[in-house]
Amino acid sequence: MELSQLRIFQAVAEEGSITRAASRLHRVPSNLSTRLKQLEENLGVELFLRERQRLTLSPAGKVLLGYAERMFALQAEAEAALRGGEPAGDFVIGSMFSTAAIHLPPMLVRYHRTWPSVNLQVQTAPSGELLDGLLGGRLDAALVDGPVEFAELDGLPMFEEEMVLITEASHGPVRSAEDVAGLEVYAFRQSCSYRRRLEGWFVASRVPMSPPMEIESYHSMLACVIAGGGIALVPRSMLNSLPGREEVRVHELGAPFDRATTWLMWRKGMLGANLRAWIDLQQGRSDA
Amino acid sequence: MELSQLRIFQAVAEEGSITRAASRLHRVPSNLSTRLKQLEENLGVELFLRERQRLTLSPAGKVLLGYAERMFALQAEAEAALRGGEPAGDFVIGSMFSTAAIHLPPMLVRYHRTWPSVNLQVQTAPSGELLDGLLGGRLDAALVDGPVEFAELDGLPMFEEEMVLITEASHGPVRSAEDVAGLEVYAFRQSCSYRRRLEGWFVASRVPMSPPMEIESYHSMLACVIAGGGIALVPRSMLNSLPGREEVRVHELGAPFDRATTWLMWRKGMLGANLRAWIDLQQGRSDA
DNA sequence: GGTGTTGTTCATGAAAAACGAATAAAACAG
DNA sequence: CTGTTTTATTCGTTTTTCATGAACAACACC
Numbered sequence: 103m104e105l106s107q108l109r110i111f112q113a114v115a116e117e118g119s120i121t122r123a124a125s126r127l128h129r130v131p132s133n134l135s136t137r138l139k140q141l142e143e144n145l146g147v148e149l150f151l152r153e154r155q156r157l158t159l160s161p162a163g164k165v166l167l168g169y170a171e172r173m174f175a176l177q178a179e180a181e182a183a184l185r186g187g188e189p190a191g192d193f194v195i196g197s198m199f200s201t202a203a204i205h206l207p208p209m210l211v212r213y214h215r216t217w218p219s220v221n222l223q224v225q226t227a228p229s230g231e232l233l234d235g236l237l238g239g240r241l242d243a244a245l246v247d248g249p250v251e252f253a254e255l256d257g258l259p260m261f262e263e264e265m266v267l268i269t270e271a272s273h274g275p276v277r278s279a280e281d282v283a284g285l286e287v288y289a290f291r292q293s294c295s296y297r298r299r300l301e302g303w304f305v306a307s308r309v310p311m312s313p314p315m316e317i318e319s320y321h322s323m324l325a326c327v328i329a330g331g332g333i334a335l336v337p338r339s340m341l342n343s344l345p346g347r348e349e350v351r352v353h354e355l356g357a358p359f360d361r362a363t364t365w366l367m368w369r370k371g372m373l374g375a376n377l378r379a380w381i382d383l384q385q386g387r388s389d390a
Numbered sequence: 391m392e393l394s395q396l397r398i399f400q401a402v403a404e405e406g407s408i409t410r411a412a413s414r415l416h417r418v419p420s421n422l423s424t425r426l427k428q429l430e431e432n433l434g435v436e437l438f439l440r441e442r443q444r445l446t447l448s449p450a451g452k453v454l455l456g457y458a459e460r461m462f463a464l465q466a467e468a469e470a471a472l473r474g475g476e477p478a479g480d481f482v483i484g485s486m487f488s489t490a491a492i493h494l495p496p497m498l499v500r501y502h503r504t505w506p507s508v509n510l511q512v513q514t515a516p517s518g519e520l521l522d523g524l525l526g527g528r529l530d531a532a533l534v535d536g537p538v539e540f541a542e543l544d545g546l547p548m549f550e551e552e553m554v555l556i557t558e559a560s561h562g563p564v565r566s567a568e569d570v571a572g573l574e575v576y577a578f579r580q581s582c583s584y585r586r587r588l589e590g591w592f593v594a595s596r597v598p599m600s601p602p603m604e605i606e607s608y609h610s611m612l613a614c615v616i617a618g619g620g621i622a623l624v625p626r627s628m629l630n631s632l633p634g635r636e637e638v639r640v641h642e643l644g645a646p647f648d649r650a651t652t653w654l655m656w657r658k659g660m661l662g663a664n665l666r667a668w669i670d671l672q673q674g675r676s677d678a
Numbered sequence: 679g680g681t682g683t684t685g686t687t688c689a690t691g692a693a694a695a696a697c698g699a700a701t702a703a704a705a706c707a708g
Numbered sequence: 709c710t711g712t713t714t715t716a717t718t719c720g721t722t723t724t725t726c727a728t729g730a731a732c733a734a735c736a737c738c
Contacts, residue, residue, distance in 0.1 A: 679738105680737105680738090681736100681737085681738080682735105682736085682737080682738100683734100683735080683736070683737090684733100684734080684735075684736090685732105685733095685734085685735100686731105686732080686733085686734100687730105687731085687732075687733100688729105688730090688731085688732100689728105689729100689730090689731105690727105690728080690729090690730105691726105691727090691728080691729105692725105692726080692727075692728090693724105693725085693726070693727085694723105694724085694725070694726080695722105695723080695724070695725080696721105696722085696723070696724080697720105697721080697722070697723085698719105698720095698721085698722100699718105699719090699720090699721105700717105700718085700719085700720105701716105701717080701718075701719100702715100702716090702717085702718100703714100703715080703716085703717100704713105704714085704715070704716100705712100705713080705714070705715085706711105706712080706713070706714085707710100707711090707712075707713090708709105708710090708711085708712095
């Protein structure tokens with residue numbers, strides 16, 4: 103079954119005559135006659151009753167006519183969705199843990215309210231795995247610590263984060279890595295970019311960093327600092343949302359380690375309607 | 391856009407590779423490559439990202455993939471409906487007034503309960519107009535007074551009716567048309583077959599029938615007989631359902647005028663799934 | 679640096695679609 | 709009743725589209 107066959111069938115059914123349908127489709131009647139028989143042969147059903155040189159729809163033909171209209175409607179909808187670029191379908195966005203907790207929730211509700219037909223999904227992972235997800239096609243977009251230099255990716259800066267070091271409350275002021283040398287370090291797993299920032303901070307002071315204990319959530323990270331006297335690097339906005347934040351001492355870092363920019367990244371050429379709608383929403387434009 | 395193009399697109403999208411899709415479809419890769427480009431050109435959209443000899447679905451491609459699946463599902467449903475013959479769509483049945491009032495209602499609820507997806511419609515009219523409706527394609531089936539000899543139609547007997555003559559209560563017994571000669575006659579309009587039966591009864595007795603007063607409902611027909619002292623021919627089952635039936639006298643007619651068979655008729659070749667389901671239901675078979 | 683992949687281009691053969699003329703059968707007009 | 713017109717269809721031909729295999733360039737993997 104082909105759509106062109108159905109179009110011919112529909113024209114004949116609606117016009118009630120092969121000749122009229124032929125002129126409507128700018129074809130020759132013999133063509134329609136042949137292709138109609140071919141369709142009937144194909145389906146194994148008689149679509150028309152042929153009596154006295156006149157065609158009338160058979161019951162099976164009436165059924166098919168209904169389906170033909172539905173298929174054309176679907177086709178038109180598909181073409182409109184492709185050309186017009188209305189957000190639709192699945193939209194899988196990846197995010198770092200901190201961004202997912204702080205900045206993402208309000209965006210999610212706005213997006214879902216504006217484009218309810220989009221099936222929005224969020225996956226949280228460290229920055230490195232998010233980039234893999236983008237390249238592997240598992241993610242449509244990702245919020246990662248940036249900037250990211252990657253030929254296959256495009257991106258836009260989204261949020262500014264102030265990064266702070268936390269120690270136990272009794273600890274003295276921290277001006278450089280020397281002041282925390284030897285202390286236990288709590289961080290996310292290897293592929294987390296904040297962890298690499300922390301390593302960079304140690305390197306800048308030429309102080310060796312002890313191998314970090316790998317923690318899976320900011321909540322337990324804070325608990326570890328309080329209980330165990332180690333250090334951790336966290337976004338200030340994240341810290342402000344955690345219960346128990348008064349029990350640690352916050353130390354501001356010097357440039358360039360005190361600032362982190364969260365970027366929205368996507369695969370080059372993958373900026374589709376769903377993602378564009380996200381960006382527009384983020385930048386205050388109401389809709390397309 | 392053609393379904394064959396979409397099938398190729400779907401295979402490539404699912405396999406993630408032109409070569410694998412080609413072997414799945416038993417085609418040659420160059421073929422798929424060309425037809426894919428043709429589809430993209432057709433739609434004016436890039437369906438795949440071509441980077442380093444590898445294909446990945448673009449956002450537009452993901453949208454189209456969803457539509458392609460829906461179209462194939464619709465196609466499969468249509469073919470199943472045509473071959474398997476599941477009742478669906480519109481089903482327009484015509485009926486005489488009396489049958490519509492007495493026998494049709496229980497059938498309608500049974501049919502609608504068994505095949506809720508069928509859009510069932512009933513049109514009431516005199517037998518003659520019903521036959522026109524069948525031939526003109528406005529009706530899928532009709533319940534008419536039979537038997538009907540018509541080359542274009544097929545039919546089955548459905549209900550047996552006893553036809554009785556009613557007069558005012560004070561009237562004496564009626565053995566032949568002579569006993570009611572000269573009385574006012576109430577009947578439906580010309581194309582009603584019961585009216586022709588009555589005419590036949592008069593002719594058999596060689597009694598001229600006065601031109602009938604045309605009435606549009608059995609209810610008012612009964613009222614006229616009560617009030618005006620005329621006669622009318624009605625099915626006994628119809629009469630039994632009418633309020634005020636005690637106020638008329640019922641006279642049984644001799645053969646062959648006392649029996650009428652209501653036939654279910656349809657256009658030859660038009661016995662589709664909807665109608666077959668109706669017949670099966672009528673004959674006690676639960677379903678297909 | 680070979681050695682297989684991959685997707686694409688191109689020329690060619692095969693299949694399908696569209697055409698035009700001819701035919702038969704019914705509808706219509708005189 | 710008899711031409712005339714209109715109808716769907718069949719058949720042979722042309723045109724378009726589809727499918728193929730060989731040649732190629734870009735990449736991945738030893």
